[in-house]
Amino acid sequence: MKTIKVQPWGEDQGEYVLINEEDFDAKFHEPFDEGAQPTDAPKIELGTDSGEEFSDEQLRDAIEAASGQRPHHMTGRxxxxxxxxxxxxxxxxE
Structure with missing residues (x-):
């Protein structure tokens, strides 16, 4: 039986959870992205930080999280x- 890694859905589950591939439910599970930032990466707090201090990728992530739309990859700094x-x-x- 093949297993896959998914994002944890509860506290104290660690970085990822292994489940049987046949048990994967796209409505509940989110695939674990090996290339994603570690979960202990600093969180950007809107309302307190300046954009100058973040990388372009961090800015894209924060904009996407706040607006629901990811800026185009060619958008300048x-x-x-x-x-x-x-x-x-x-x-x-607010």
Whole structure:
């Protein structure tokens, strides 16, 4: 029987959970991405941070998390920072 790695769905399950491939349910399970950032990576807090201090990839991730849309991979750093700072200002105002 083949097993696959999925994202944990509860606390204290570790970095990933092994399940039987036949038990995978796309409505419940999310495949574990080996290339994803570690779960202990610093979280970007909107409303408190400046876009200047983050990498382009971190900015894309934060913008996607806040807006639901990932910026195009060719979007320049200045525009990423502007988008992040705009979302940042909106979050700080709430």
């Amino acid at each position: 200045a525009k990423l920072i502007a988008q992040f700072n705009e979302l940042n200002a909106e979050a700080a105002a």
